[in-house]
Amino acid sequence: MLASADERHACGHCEPCLRRRSGQGEAILPDMATASRAVRSVPPGGCQGRTNIESNTTAGGGPPGEGEMETVQEIVVLGGGRQAVRHLACYGKLREELGIGIAAVVDPAEDRRANCRAVLAAAGFDADSSRLVADLEHLDGTLDLDSTVVDVVVPTRLHYSLAAAASQMGARHLIVEKPLAHSLEEAFRFLDLSGTVHVLENYLFSAVTATMLECLESLGSRPFFMRTEFSKDRRPDSSKGRGTSPGYVPHVFTVEMPHQVAVANRMLGSVGHVVDAWDEDMVLPDGTLAGHGEGAIVLMHEGGVTSCHFSSLNGFRHRGATHRTATVYCTDGARVRGRFASTPDLRAGVEVFRNDRRIASHDLTDDSLTRALGGSLEAFRRRQPGPNDVHFGIEVLRIIDRGFQLAAEAR
Template identity: 30%
Template sequence: MLRTLLVGLGRSGTGLHLPVLLRARRAEPGLFAAGPVVGVDPGRTPAAPDGLTVAAGLRDARRLLDPDRTVVHLCTPPTVRDGVLEEVAALGFRRLVVEKPLAADRAALRRVRATVDRHHLDVTVVAPWLHSALTDRLATLLGDGTLGAVRHIGVTQHKPRFRRSLTASSHTSAFEVEVPHAVGVLLRLLGDAHTEDASWSDVRLGDAVAPRLGTARLRLTHHTGGRSEVYSDLTSPVRRRRIVIDTDHARLTGDYPISEDDDVAQLLVEHRPGGGSTTVTRELLPDDALTRCLIRAYRHAAGRTAPDDAILPGGPGDLGLHIRTVELLDDARRLAAMARPHHPLTTDRKEVAGHAG
C-alpha cells in the first residue's frame, strides 16, 4: 500500500491533488496506506488542511516516508520541474506523478529524460483529459468508422485568468496553462503531428502586463493527414473546454467539465449519413477525470494495472505522448515568437476558425 508525498502546495497541490487523493483513498482503501499525506513547499507555510502533514523540506519528508512505498506528486511550476525531479530522485524516490507539462521546453525535457533514465524513474504525467470519459467516447465513435474520416478538430480552452497571470510567475506563456491537455488528446485521436503555426498575446489590465499569458493559438498537421487547431484565451469572460470534430458524415461537439464544481461532460452528435437527413443526439457523461487519472497512477505504482489501462497512450508510466506534447509546444513557442500577436476583441463570438461557437 502506498503513501503520498506532495511537492508544491499551491493551487494544484492543495486545491486539486489533495482533495482528489483523499476521495480516492476512501474509494480504494486497499491501494493507499494509512497515515497523512506529507507535503513540502519552501515557498509557503500553509495551515495544513485535514489529512496533510507539512515537512520542513524534502530531506525531512524522506525521514517520514519509505521511497519504495511512496508516490511523489510534483505540483511545482513547469520552470522548476527538472530540478525538483532530480532532487526527489537523488533521495531515492522512484514512483512519480508529475503535473503537466512534463517540461517547460526542449532543453528542460532533455534534463527530465536524463534524470528519468539515470534513476530508473517510473513517471505518470497528470493528464486528466486522456483519462476522460468524453475522450474515451470520442475515440470509440471515431474508431468504428461509421462517421467517416476526421477532417478537422478544433479545441477551445477559455477562462478568465487575469489575477493569477498578473501576480504569479508559475507559467511563462499561455501554451503551458490549458493547451497541454488539448494537445495530448489530439495526439491520441489523430496520431503524431507537427506544429504548422502558432501565435500568442499578452494579458493587460490597466498598466499591468503579463507577457504571453493572454492567448495561445496553434495549428497542427497530423501525419495521417488530419488537421487540428487549439485556441486558448485566458482573458475570456466565459469558461469553455470544448472540442469540435468534423468528419465526413458528422460533427461531434464535446464539452469537458469546466471546473471541479461539476463533473459531467456533454457530447452532441450531429450525424448526416451519406446525404440523408441529420440526426442529433445528446449524451451526458459522468467524468471525474482527475480522480480516474490518479487512481490509475496508483494502481500502476502498486503493480495492479488493469489490462485496458496498460495500453492507454500517455497513460500511467508512458511518457511518449507527453514528450511529443512538450516538443510540439516548444515549436509553437518558437513560431509564436515570430508571429504577429493575436488580440481577441471578444472570444465569445468566434472560437476556432471555421467553427462558430
C-alpha cells in the same frame, strides 16, 4: 476508419529516436493501442469498485517481477498551492478504493501547510499522521520512498529539480503536473531519472475523451479536421502575479494548450507536427504580459488530418467564463463534439451530429483529475506503462516549443 494501432505505431521509445524527432518532423505516439485501452479502462469517478492496492512482493522482499502486484499505499505531495489542494481532494475520493494515505505534504509556506492539513481532514485522511514539512530534505531517511508515490505539484520551472531530488532519495514512482518541464531540453533530462515518471495529463483520462473515441469508432467515420478551444479567465490571478516570478511569465501555450494537444493526438491517433502558430499579449490595467493572452497552434497529423487549437486566458470570448470543447469533423458529414467539465458539478457531455442533425447525446460526469491520478496509481501498482509517460511529455513539449518559434516569427 481510424488507422489501426499497428499502422499508427513507429519507434518512439528510444532516446535517440526521441531526440531526432524533437525538431519539426512528424512523430508517432508509442503503443497507441495500449494508450487507448488505458483511457477506456478507468471508469467515471476514478477507480470505483476496484480492489485495494495490495502487496505481492517476491519472497526475498525485493521488488516484484514483471506482471506482479506492487505495494503503492503512501503518497508524498510536493507543493501546497491551489492545484496541490485539488490533488489532495482527489486522493480523498480514491482513499477507500485504493487504500492510500498521505505520508507527507512539502511546502515552504507555513500558511499553505496549515491549509493542506485542513484539506486532508476534510478529505477523510488522518491529518495528524501526515507530516507537513517545509523541505523535501526533512523527509530523507524517514520515509520508504521506494514504495511511495511522489506527486510533484509545483510551478513548472521547479518540476525537474524536485523530481530529481526525490529520485535521488529513492523515489521510484513520480507523478509530475503538466507540462513536464520548463523547456524541451530539460524534459529530456527526465529520461535519466531512475524509476517511472507519469505526466499528469487529466484529459487523456477524461470520460469525454473516452466517449468521443467510442463514438468515432462506432460511426466508422474518417476525421479530416479537429478543433479545440480551452479558454478561461486568468486575468484576476495574472494581475496578482500568480504563477509568475521576476523575469518569467507563463506563455499561453503552457497553460491549457498541453491539454488540447494531448487530446488531439489521442483522438486522431498520431502526433501532429506544427504548421502554424500565433500568440497575443495579455493587456491589464497596470501593464502587459507578453505572450500570455491568447493564441493558437495548428497541427498536421497522419493522412493529412488537420487540428487547430485556440486558447484564451482572457476568458471565453473575453468574458469571465471557462470553456473547454473539442470537435472532430468527418468526411461523411459526421461530427462529434465534446464539452469538458468547467463547473464544480463536473457536468460534461458529448453530442454526435450527421449532416448537422443531432443523432446522439451523452450526459457525463467528468472528474478527469481523479481519474488521471487513479489511473497512474493503478499503473504503478500493476507495473504497467501508462499513456502519459516521459516520452509522451516530451512529444507534447516538442509541439509547444515549435509553437513558440512560429508564433515569434509571426509577430
